[in-house]
Amino acid sequence: xxxxxxxxxxxxxxxxxxxxxxxxxxxxxxxxxxxxxxxxxxxxxxxxxxxxxxxxxxxxxxxxxxxxxxxxxxxxxxxxxxxxxxxxxxxxxxxxxxxxxxxxxxxxxxxxxxxxxxxxxxxxxxxxxxxxxxxxxxxxxxxxxxxxxxxxxxxxxxxxxxxxxxxxxxxxxxxxxxxxxxxxxxxxxxxxxxxxxxxxxxxxxxxxxxxxxxxxxxxxxxxxxxxxxxxxxxxxxxxxxxxxxxxxxxxxxxxxxxxxxxxxxxxxxxxxxxxx
Amino acid sequence: xxxxxxxxxxxxxxxxxxxxxxxxxxxxxxxxxxxxxxxxxxxxxxxxxxxxxxxxxxxxxxxxxxxxxxxxxxxxxxxxxxxxxxxxxxxxxxxxxxxxxxxxxxxxxxxxxxxxxxxxxxxxxxxxxxxxxxxxxxxxxxxxxxxxxxxxxxxxxxxxxxxxxxxxxxxxxxxxxxxxxxxxxxxxxxxxxxxxxxxxxxxxxxxxxxxxxxxxxxxxxxxxxxxxxxxxxxxxxxxxxxxxxxx
Numbered sequence: 001x002x003x004x005x006x007x008x009x010x011x012x013x014x015x016x017x018x019x020x021x022x023x024x025x026x027x028x029x030x031x032x033x034x035x036x037x038x039x040x041x042x043x044x045x046x047x048x049x050x051x052x053x054x055x056x057x058x059x060x061x062x063x064x065x066x067x068x069x070x071x072x073x074x075x076x077x078x079x080x081x082x083x084x085x086x087x088x089x090x091x092x093x094x095x096x097x098x099x100x101x102x103x104x105x106x107x108x109x110x111x112x113x114x115x116x117x118x119x120x121x122x123x124x125x126x127x128x129x130x131x132x133x134x135x136x137x138x139x140x141x142x143x144x145x146x147x148x149x150x151x152x153x154x155x156x157x158x159x160x161x162x163x164x165x166x167x168x169x170x171x172x173x174x175x176x177x178x179x180x181x182x183x184x185x186x187x188x189x190x191x192x193x194x195x196x197x198x199x200x201x202x203x204x205x206x207x208x209x210x211x212x213x214x215x216x217x218x219x220x221x222x223x224x225x226x227x228x229x230x231x232x233x234x235x236x237x238x239x240x241x242x243x244x245x246x247x248x249x250x251x252x253x254x255x256x257x258x259x260x261x262x263x264x265x266x267x268x269x270x271x272x273x274x275x276x
Numbered sequence: 277x278x279x280x281x282x283x284x285x286x287x288x289x290x291x292x293x294x295x296x297x298x299x300x301x302x303x304x305x306x307x308x309x310x311x312x313x314x315x316x317x318x319x320x321x322x323x324x325x326x327x328x329x330x331x332x333x334x335x336x337x338x339x340x341x342x343x344x345x346x347x348x349x350x351x352x353x354x355x356x357x358x359x360x361x362x363x364x365x366x367x368x369x370x371x372x373x374x375x376x377x378x379x380x381x382x383x384x385x386x387x388x389x390x391x392x393x394x395x396x397x398x399x400x401x402x403x404x405x406x407x408x409x410x411x412x413x414x415x416x417x418x419x420x421x422x423x424x425x426x427x428x429x430x431x432x433x434x435x436x437x438x439x440x441x442x443x444x445x446x447x448x449x450x451x452x453x454x455x456x457x458x459x460x461x462x463x464x465x466x467x468x469x470x471x472x473x474x475x476x477x478x479x480x481x482x483x484x485x486x487x488x489x490x491x492x493x494x495x496x497x498x499x500x501x502x503x504x505x506x507x508x509x510x511x512x513x514x515x516x517x518x519x520x521x522x523x
Contacts, residue, residue, distance in 0.1 A: 052365050055522050075367040086358030090296035091289060102285045103366045126296075142362075 003066050004029050005150050005180045006051055011060035013046055013204075020046040021204045023060065028150070033173075033181045035195035037188065039272065043204040044184040045083075048154055051182065052080055064150070076104060079148040081139040081156065089128030093119055093138055096127060097145055104146030116171055117141040118164075132159045140168060144175055151175075153183035157190060169193050188264040202272040215267050226257040282368050286376030287383075294384065304346060304384075308338035309391040315457070317399060324403035328487065331396040331404075332412070333456040336479045338392050339385035339416055340450065343423040344430075345443045347381040351431025352439035355517055364522075370514070377428070382420035389416060404487060411486040419479040422499050425506035426475070432513025450476040475502045 004027035013021040021043045028034050036044050049055040050062055053069030067074045087096055097114070101107035114120045117137045122130065130138065136159055143151050156172065157165040172181065172194060185191055191198050192212050200208035200215070208215055222240035226233055229252055237243045240259050247254065262270075295301055312320075312334045320327040354360055363373060393409070396402045404412075430443055451457060453467050454476025463471060471477045478498040485492035 049522075054361065054364060072367050072369050075365065078365070078367075080362070080365040082358055082362035084358040086362075088289070088293040088359060090293045095289065095292065099285055099289045100366065103282065103368055 002030060005032075005065060006182065007061075007063050008047070008051070009061040009063075011047075011050060011057045011062055013043075013050065013055070013058040019204055021050075021058075024201075024204070024206055025060075026199055026206060026209055028180050028182050030180055031176075031178070033176045033194055033196045034183070035191035035198045036182065036184045036201060037186070037191045037198055037268070038184075038201035039186060041203070042201040044201055045154070046204075047201065048152060048182075048184055052078070052152060076146070077149045078152065079104075079143040079146045079150070080152045081143045081154050083154050087127035087130075087135065087138070089126060091127050092123065093125050093127060093130070094123040096138065097141060100142050100145045104148060106147055107145055108147040113141055113145055116144075116175075118167070133161065133164055136160055137164070137168065140172070149179050151179060151181045153181065155184055155186070157185075157187070165190075166193075188268055192264055200268065200271055207271045212264070215264065215271075216261055218267065218271070221262070223260045223262060224258070225260075226254045228252060228254045279369065279372055282372045283375045283379065286368065286372055287379045290376055290380040291383065294380065304342060305388045305391055308334055308341060308388055309395045311337070312392055312395060313399070320396065320400040320402070324401045327396065327400035327402040328404060329459070331393065331400065331402050332483045332487070333480055334392045334396075335389040335412065335416065336419070336454070336476055336483060337451050337456045338388040339382070339420045340423045340476055340479060341447050342385040342388045343381045343420050344427040344450075345447050346384070346427075347377065347424055348427025348430040348443045349436065349439045351377075351428050352434055353436035355431070356521065374428070378421060378424045381424040381427070382417055385420045385423075386413065386416055408487045412483050415482050415486045415492075419482050419499060422475050422502040422506060423479075425503055425510055429506045429510040429513060432510055432517055450474055453477075454480060456480060473498065475499060478502075 006028040008024050008026050010023045010025055011021060012019070012023050024043075024047060026034075036047060038044050046055065050057050051064065051069060053064070053071075053075070062069060064074050065077055069075075069078075091099075094110070094114070097119075098110065101110065111120075114123055117140060119134075119137060119141060122134060122138075125134075127135065127138070136157065140153060140156050143153055153172070157168055160168065169190070172183075175181075176194070181194075183190075183194070195212070197211055198208065198215055199206060208218060210218070221236050221238045223234070223236050224240050224243060225235075226247075233254075244257070244259070312330075316330050316334065320330045426446070427443065430439055430446070434442055453463070453471055454474045455463055455471055456476055460468060460471050460477065472481075472494070475498065478495040481490060481495040482492050482499065484490050485495065
């Protein structure tokens with residue numbers, strides 16, 4: 001089997017008495033886009049920091065391209081977003097981008113990166129004058145600036161309006177075609193739109209690892225509603241097909257039959273026990 | 277990618293960011309020259325010899341002050357910032373980041389010293405040849421390094437609040453006892469005894485040798501020792517901070 005890009009093997013981490021991660025095991029493989037989904041305080045940031053070599057694992061083994069994430073050479077194959085938009089105020093967008101590009105052997109062309117993230121018009125602007133959404137776009141652009149094989153995005157669209165969020169998803173999706181991406185988010189919609197695989201993290205534990213459909217089925221069943229002889233009926237069933245067959249077979253009158261898959265939101269709540 | 281090119285990139289970015297804060301740059305760069313004009317001009321005007329001596333002392337004051345004070349405090353307040361955290365995810369070693377910081381600080385110090393030199397040339401009978409100025413410039417590049425390291429050490433071992441008074445005290449005491457404000461021979465006796473062991477005095481001796489006065493040997497030894505000692509203290513402080521922040 002091909003070596004994974006990133007692997008966590010029983011990684012645990014505590015801050016004093018507080019356990020941030022409990023024996024976390026997962027992998028990011030080639031050309032996967034993996035979402036690390038969870039409510040605030042789930043341990044997403046800790047997991048990300050360990051993956052980036054910013055923090056040491058308390059126990060367990062982490063490897064990035066088969067080596068320690070603390071190795072400088074390995075980091076040439078990795079691009080990441082700054083966590084908050086704390087850029088040096090006086091530097092221009094193009095200067096920051098260029099500075100980051102200089103760290104990589106074959107960076108993405110400057111003009112292309114600016115264009116892709118809608119920064120062309122902002123190239124000469126000082127970072128200190130960017131709006132929240134603009135600096136978020138710059139942050140994500142920096143993660144891709146080196147054209148690296150593995151990109152880690154920390155809440156890439158937090159603070160963006162719906163329109164720019166969708167546009168950014170499209171860019172990330174197309175850039176994800178020939179590289180692996182790991183991103184954290186607390187938006188279910190974002191995980192659904194981007195990820196080929198979703199990891200659900202809650203209170204430091206991995207609750208789920210699979211694709212979107214599997215996450216939905218994991219919660220199982222269908223929500224089913226109709227208006228019967230005695231008024232509206234709503235229920236959840238594991239086998240909607242059998243229920244409908246029986247309903248029709250019974251010959252009672254009904255109308256407005258509706259069968260709905262549970263939303264990802266519901267799936268998530270079911271998994272985390274409603275802690276979001 | 278090759279570490280030297282990266283040091284260049286980090287230095288460029290650090291310097292650009294700094295230079296574009298006029299509210300910071302102007303007072304910082306002008307302060308030592310202003311000090312020179314206010315307190316030293318009456319003496320410096322008396323003769324070329326005095327002008328040479330005091331100009332050189334204020335050049336040391338300028339470089340030592342800017343590097344130790346400004347950059348030391350800079351580290352104390354910057355080490356927790358998101359941008360610093362981001363830099364650690366880039367493929368550049370701690371060596372690259374520190375080398376760039378040291379170079380930025382020394383260049384900025386020399387800029388400040390340049391203003392002192394210009395003011396002195398305009399207003400005093402200072403009498404140094406181009407070769408002497410150039411040799412001073414060259415020696416200043418080296419002489420500033422231990423002061424940046426002292427500043428970085430302070431920055432890693434103190435909070436951003438405490439760094440200000442500590443760096444101020446170090447700065448003023450070193451300037452005074454190093455004989456930058458009066459000839460070392462006029463310092464109180466006990467200060468005269470310790471003065472040759474202080475980095476400000478050694479830096480000044482280094483520049484004196486650059487203009488042909490005295491022997492620079494002991495000054496070089498002293499400054500290198502200071503550089504090594506404070507680089508080690510800074511390195512331990514850096515690791516301690518690393519463990520606290522990133523463990």
